[in-house]
Amino acid sequence: xxxxxxxxxxxxxxxxxxxxxxxxxxxxxxxxxxxxxxxxxxxxxxxxxxxxxxxxxxxxxxxxxxxxxxxxxxxxxxxxxxxxxxxxxxxxxxxxxxxxxxxxxxxxxxxxxxxxxxxxxxxxxxxxxxxxxxxxxxxxxxxxxxxxxxxxxxxxxxxxxxxxxxxxxxxxxxxxxxxxxxxxxxxxxxxxxxxxxxxxxxxxxxxxxxxxxxxxxxxxxxxxxxxxxxxxxxxxxxxxxxxxxxxxxxxxxxxxxxxxxxxxxxxxxxxxxxxxxxxxxxxxxxxxxxxxxxxxxxxxxxxxxxxxxxxxxxxxxxxxxxxxxxxxxxxxxxxxxxxxxxxxxxxxxxxxxxxxxxxxxxxxxxxxxxxxxxxxxxxxxxxxxxxxxxxxxxxxxxxxxxxxxxxxxxxxxxxxxxxxxxxxxxxxxxxxxxxxxxxxxxxxxxxxxxxxxxxxxxxxxxxxxxxxxxxxxxxxxxxxxxxxxxxxxxxxxxxxxxxxxxxxxxxxxxxxxxxxxxxxxxxxxxxxxxxxxxxxxxxxxx
Numbered sequence: 001x002x003x004x005x006x007x008x009x010x011x012x013x014x015x016x017x018x019x020x021x022x023x024x025x026x027x028x029x030x031x032x033x034x035x036x037x038x039x040x041x042x043x044x045x046x047x048x049x050x051x052x053x054x055x056x057x058x059x060x061x062x063x064x065x066x067x068x069x070x071x072x073x074x075x076x077x078x079x080x081x082x083x084x085x086x087x088x089x090x091x092x093x094x095x096x097x098x099x100x101x102x103x104x105x106x107x108x109x110x111x112x113x114x115x116x117x118x119x120x121x122x123x124x125x126x127x128x129x130x131x132x133x134x135x136x137x138x139x140x141x142x143x144x145x146x147x148x149x150x151x152x153x154x155x156x157x158x159x160x161x162x163x164x165x166x167x168x169x170x171x172x173x174x175x176x177x178x179x180x181x182x183x184x185x186x187x188x189x190x191x192x193x194x195x196x197x198x199x200x201x202x203x204x205x206x207x208x209x210x211x212x213x214x215x216x217x218x219x220x221x222x223x224x225x226x227x228x229x230x231x232x233x234x235x236x237x238x239x240x241x242x243x244x245x246x247x248x249x250x251x252x253x254x255x256x257x258x259x260x261x262x263x264x265x266x267x268x269x270x271x272x273x274x275x276x277x278x279x280x281x282x283x284x285x286x287x288x289x290x291x292x293x294x295x296x297x298x299x300x301x302x303x304x305x306x307x308x309x310x311x312x313x314x315x316x317x318x319x320x321x322x323x324x325x326x327x328x329x330x331x332x333x334x335x336x337x338x339x340x341x342x343x344x345x346x347x348x349x350x351x352x353x354x355x356x357x358x359x360x361x362x363x364x365x366x367x368x369x370x371x372x373x374x375x376x377x378x379x380x381x382x383x384x385x386x387x388x389x390x391x392x393x394x395x396x397x398x399x400x401x402x403x404x405x406x407x408x409x410x411x412x413x414x415x416x417x418x419x420x421x422x423x424x425x426x427x428x429x430x431x432x433x434x435x436x437x438x439x440x441x442x443x444x445x446x447x448x449x450x451x452x453x454x455x456x457x458x459x460x461x462x463x464x465x466x467x468x469x470x471x472x473x474x475x476x477x478x479x480x481x482x483x484x485x486x487x488x489x490x491x492x493x494x495x496x497x498x499x500x501x502x503x504x505x506x507x508x509x510x511x512x513x514x515x516x517x518x519x520x521x522x523x524x525x526x527x528x529x530x531x532x533x534x535x536x537x538x539x540x541x542x
Contacts, residue, residue, distance in 0.1 A: 007070070008071045008074060009024045009071055009074055011076065012079065012354060012497075013498045014353055015352065016080075016352060017280035018078060018201060020280075020308065021203075022202045028072060028206070028209065029072075032221055033243055037247075037249055038249075038251070039063050040062045040251060040252055041057055041065070041251055042066075042254045043254075044068075044229070044257060046075075047205070048201065049077075049380040050258075051391075052208075054066055054212055055208050056395040058218050067224045067226055068221070068223075069224065069226065070515070076259050077388070080201055081302060081318045082306060083198055084198060085197075086108055086115060086195065087136060087138075087196070092166060095365075099365060105166055106409050106411065110389075111393070112195065113392075114388075114390075114393050115196065117392050118392060119131055125208065127204055128203065128207075129200045130200040130203070130306060132198065135194050135196060135291050136291065137192055137293050137294070138156065139190045140187055141297035141300075143185060144187070144189065149187075155296075160172045163193065172191055173189070173190055173191075174189050179288065180283075180287050180344060198292065224243045224247075225244040225523070226244075227242050227522050229256065229377055231375060231376055231377060237375055238251065238376070239251050253376045253378065256379045259519065260359055260506075260519045264520070266371070267381060269506075270361055271381070272359075273359060273506060273507030275324055275357060276299070276356050276357070277329075278352075279317060279336045279352065280316050280353075281337065281347050282348035285310075285312055288313075288344060288346075290305055291304075292304050299322075301318070302317070302318050303315060303316065315344065317340055324509070357507065359384070360385075365413060366384060366386075366390045366413055367413065369401055369413055369415055380394035380398065444461035445458035445461075445493075446470070452478075454475065455499075456471075457469060457470060457499070459492065466482060467483035467484065468480050468482065468528055469481040469483040479531050480529040481501070482525060483501075486524075492525070499512045500517065501525055503521070510524065514527060524536055
């Protein structure tokens, strides 16, 4: 029997903490699409956005078919840190300066809705997913007495004023210290704000999916990779969703709930793509205040908690973000561990280390709604560090738009919006920086395949041939793939932390076995020899 590729379960070699109490074996199994079918709406992707959109549509009587390229919940929703926050990475002062006071208000209202909606659905469907509301705290990255601390405090006070204008009951508390912070590092003083939340994301998503599978107007197919989404007709348009196996779903509306749309450019070119890192470290149960914690570093550290066992909880800390494929992964987990131990001396063992992907729009707002230049195709992308709340927002906003209902949030999240003039220089700089990544056509990670240590990979770039992505397994067997990303032919990089091939141009990712795990590339990494072809075939079919 063929060995199942780990990349069919998740988008990295490392496992997240969420499998500690909800292992992959608990996830439902579905069959691949094996025939052409018709439905009202086709939802592509089985993460929180896809499941939320499906839930809201099914509740309204719409017939929904969900397609997933790999197995259920194999994308970024299973690799998140689990926070539900109305806070925005850019801060509300900055957001209001770019999107206006009304735009900032819509951001607060929509994320607050999402926080509460998860609680409502958890209660209605009796999903035991650790959902709880708790406070959020923002602290300086600098210790008290350092010059940077006072600068942060000044910005904190401006942010508190804006948050209160928008209806968030925030306050600046001088001398505030989190219960359980017993290390020598003194970062007292904080912005405090109630009404945030956290939960176990995979338990929640699987709970909603369980309800969906019991409904007569819902079907789900896995191992059904979508390769095309095309509108047909002039007046009464319908959408043809084509899969890798050659089957088609014909529908009135299609929703690409795939982290990033499976297309060449448009909104794809209006985002930056980052890797972010997390660890889960044991702390004695109840020894530290249950909260959401963020510091002012860029990129910032973020902290929350989840259940471990009868004795301990897990403190989850994340941060150390960098652009996909453009920096090494070395030392990032160690820095996170050191940060925790210097502040919470009761911290125990680190049981989980993993990374995820973040999509940052240049104007600080996600893209949710009708895709650019299309009438019946919808997208949800640009999570900006709030993928869970954005996924729930997409459930309501896209369902409302499909049903022809007005939703004022569409003004903020409209994928066809025109960026503010103040963002144009940043967009140009981003485009230039992305284009410089094609320099890898002139670079080679290794001089010879013999240079590779077993269990690693690297790009071999002969001057007279196409670059090759070479993977050597633990037994020393070599597999060669094309190093050109199928999206726009960027040369991929080896990600040692997740044993994957990552494209530095627009963030597409592939397992070491070539399995496509992140768009905008639609397919797998093309094999370049018989061994790689056999491995990819085995991994995709297992």
